[in-house]
Amino acid sequence: MTFCIGIKTKYGIVGLADTRITSGSDTTTSKKLYTVNRRNHSFFIMTSGLRSVRDKAITYFGELIEKEDASFDKMYKAVNGFADQVKRVAKEDKTSLAESGLNFNLYSIIGGQLEEDKEPKLFMLYPEGNWIEIRQGTPFVIIGNTGFGNPVLRRSLKFDEPLEFALKSAFLAFDATRISANDVDYPIDTVILENDTYNIVENRFEQHELHHISEYWNNCLKEAINKLPANVLNKAFQHEEIEDGE
Numbered sequence: 257m258t259f260c261i262g263i264k265t266k267y268g269i270v271g272l273a274d275t276r277i278t279s280g281s282d283t284t285t286s287k288k289l290y291t292v293n294r295r296n297h298s299f300f301i302m303t304s305g306l307r308s309v310r311d312k313a314i315t316y317f318g319e320l321i322e323k324e325d326a327s328f329d330k331m332y333k334a335v336n337g338f339a340d341q342v343k344r345v346a347k348e349d350k351t352s353l354a355e356s357g358l359n360f361n362l363y364s365i366i367g368g369q370l371e372e373d374k375e376p377k378l379f380m381l382y383p384e385g386n387w388i389e390i391r392q393g394t395p396f397v398i399i400g401n402t403g404f405g406n407p408v409l410r411r412s413l414k415f416d417e418p419l420e421f422a423l424k425s426a427f428l429a430f431d432a433t434r435i436s437a438n439d440v441d442y443p444i445d446t447v448i449l450e451n452d453t454y455n456i457v458e459n460r461f462e463q464h465e466l467h468h469i470s471e472y473w474n475n476c477l478k479e480a481i482n483k484l485p486a487n488v489l490n491k492a493f494q495h496e497e498i499e500d501g502e
Contacts, residue, residue, distance in 0.1 A: 257439035258304035258400030259430055260288060262365040263413065263422040264378040264390050269367045270419055271447040272426040273302045274400075278439045289445045290314050291456050292321060292368075298456045299334055299368020300447050304400035305361040305383070306353070309345055313362060316341040328370060331377035332389075335366050339385040346383065363399040367447075369454055376449050398429070404436040405429030419448060431470050442466075 260273040273288045288310070290301040301317075303310045317338050328334040342362055350360040364381040378390040380397045390397050392415040398405055406429070413425045423446065433440045442463040449456050 257437060258288060259398070259405065259433045259440040260302040260304055260365055260400055261396060261398045261405065261426050261429055262302065262367050262378050262380075262390065263396045263426055264367070264376065264392075265395060265415055265417050265419060265422050267419050268448065268450040268453075269376045269378055270422040270426055271300060271302055271365065271367060272423075272430055273445050274430065274434070274440050275443050275445065276439060276441040277307060283439075283441075285443065287445060289447065289458070290317075291447065291458055292325070293456050294325075296371050296454045297325075297328075298449065298454050299331060299366065299370065300449075300456055300458075301338060302365040302399070304363045306358065309349065309353075309360060309362045312349070313338070313341045313345045316344060329372040331366070331368055331370055331373055331379070334368070334370065335379045335381060335387055338364065338366065339381055339387065342381065342383065343385040346385075365397055365399055367449065368456070369449065369452070375451055396426075401433050401437050401440050404433040408432060419450065423448070427466065427469065428473060431473065 257278065258274060261271065263270040271289070275285045275287060277284045277286045286307065288303055292299055301314070303314070320337055320341065324337070328337060342364070346360050353360055360383055362383050365378070366381055367376060367378040369376040378397070379387045380390060380399065381387045395415045396409055396413060408428045409425055413422065430440070430444060443460050445458065445460050447456050447458050
């Protein structure tokens with residue numbers, strides 16, 4: 257499985273992806289992030305799904321970028337370009353995968369800002385090649401292992417938050433997933449794209465660099481539970497009096 261998250265705020269975009277690859281009982285590390293950084297022209301792709309499908313689609317898209325990147329002046333055009341390659345791979349491999357009991361399951365998060373975009377854009381691309389744009393109402397999207405990271409994001413993350421807050425929220429969503437699922441793990445890759453910079457800042461973090469944040473968060477949660485104004489819950493421990501003969 258995978259954990260990839262993209263967050264759009266009024267200040268730009270944050271992305272985070274784990275690197276765990278699981279095949280049966282074997283686990284390896286592989287980058288799930290593809291970036292293009294050019295003058296006034298920067299975007300990234302994060303993927304969840306079969307490694308072979310992902311690698312093939314990215315390879316095809318890389319060839320397309322070499323020939324036609326200049327024609328992508330808005331993000332939706334780049335998304336459509338990658339979608340065409342995903343559909344191309346589906347046409348080539350979907351039947352044989354199904355015969356082997358495997359699903360064509362390539363989901364993607366694509367974000368960036370190109371020459372004619374007024375602001376950074378964030379999209380989720382489905383395996384069928386259709387997409388949705390992530391907007392202010394729900395300013396984040398997760399692909400892969402989606403269930404465990406949602407609560408912290410839905411409770412805390414708003415469109416008006418600064419990028420630093422968005423990155424912390426993304427990490428806590430990853431951390432909740434990591435401790436709940438054995439197929440999501442370090443190292444993690446992050447991307448930051450501030451409005452109108454057209455420059456994606458990419459970094460990798462190992463577990464030893466971020467372990468203290470996990471510990472701090474765990475301690476904060478325990479302390480918060482102890483301080484909950486929940487005296488009303490004491491009712492759960494009260495016994496009803498039982499009359500004789502009952």
